[in-house]
Amino acid sequence: MSHLRPAVIALVLAASSAVLIAQAPQPTFEVATITRNQSLNGDSGMRVEPGGRFTAMNAPVFWLLASAYSESPGALRPSQIVSAPTWLESEHYDIIGKPADPSDTSTFQKTRRLLRSLLEDRFKLRTHHDQRQMAIYALVRNGALGPRFTPSSTDCSAPSSRCGFGGGPAGRIKANAITTDLLAQLLGNATDRLVVDRTRLGGRFDIDLEWSPDQTATDKPSIFTAVQEQLGLKLESSRGPVDVIVIDHIERPSEN
Numbered sequence: 001m002s003h004l005r006p007a008v009i010a011l012v013l014a015a016s017s018a019v020l021i022a023q024a025p026q027p028t029f030e031v032a033t034i035t036r037n038q039s040l041n042g043d044s045g046m047r048v049e050p051g052g053r054f055t056a057m058n059a060p061v062f063w064l065l066a067s068a069y070s071e072s073p074g075a076l077r078p079s080q081i082v083s084a085p086t087w088l089e090s091e092h093y094d095i096i097g098k099p100a101d102p103s104d105t106s107t108f109q110k111t112r113r114l115l116r117s118l119l120e121d122r123f124k125l126r127t128h129h130d131q132r133q134m135a136i137y138a139l140v141r142n143g144a145l146g147p148r149f150t151p152s153s154t155d156c157s158a159p160s161s162r163c164g165f166g167g168g169p170a171g172r173i174k175a176n177a178i179t180t181d182l183l184a185q186l187l188g189n190a191t192d193r194l195v196v197d198r199t200r201l202g203g204r205f206d207i208d209l210e211w212s213p214d215q216t217a218t219d220k221p222s223i224f225t226a227v228q229e230q231l232g233l234k235l236e237s238s239r240g241p242v243d244v245i246v247i248d249h250i251e252r253p254s255e256n
Helices: 006-022 061-068 108-122 180-191 223-231
Strands: 029-037 045-048 054-060 092-099 126-141 149-151 172-178 195-197 205-210 233-249
Touching (some): 029 054, 029 108, 045 061, 126 180, 180 195, 180 205, 195 233, 205 223, 223 233
Parallel strands (some): 126 195
Antiparallel strands (some): 029 092, 045 054, 054 092, 126 233, 172 205
């Protein structure tokens, strides 16, 4: 390479590094067990236990896929998973995954990488990314911030801080120090449609939003009215390009 100019050498080295990074192995669970759950028990969920072990109980494969392939704080919406066979939702599995290093499940983003490896290895999953035009809601400003939408002063890096959404009853989003991106995810769960954050609001906010999931049962407002009156925001019906995952191939797993 002595006859090459320094700029050319730098490009060659950069390209070589990119190839090495692209070929870096995907992290995997050291041990993973998968068992079909046919109990018809309504209890289900996914969690990371102390010590780093991942467990999914009575979980449809669709849940795992929606969590594993999302690039945002929440899971993919059902409309963002294309060409999924019906058994991904109708069949449920119990999964236990032990990482080689407990830190591999220390964050949700790291756990997602392990889930991707599990799906690709045990379910023979193959996918590709695409964009589709879909109905969405755009979350936009609607004047001054509402009385239940206030800037947060919480330091989320402090060990004792309580930041995020801890769950709650249907018809309420009560959260501490969350971003508008996460708010859009939560509103998407409530409206069953992808919500795109177009507020251009930075920082974190404390939110206490209440609405009626069933307008015939209470005098509470609809979610659309509540978002305007309580948050000073608005959900606008729109269409736009949406990132989707297309399933090219998937198989039922070999159990163990």
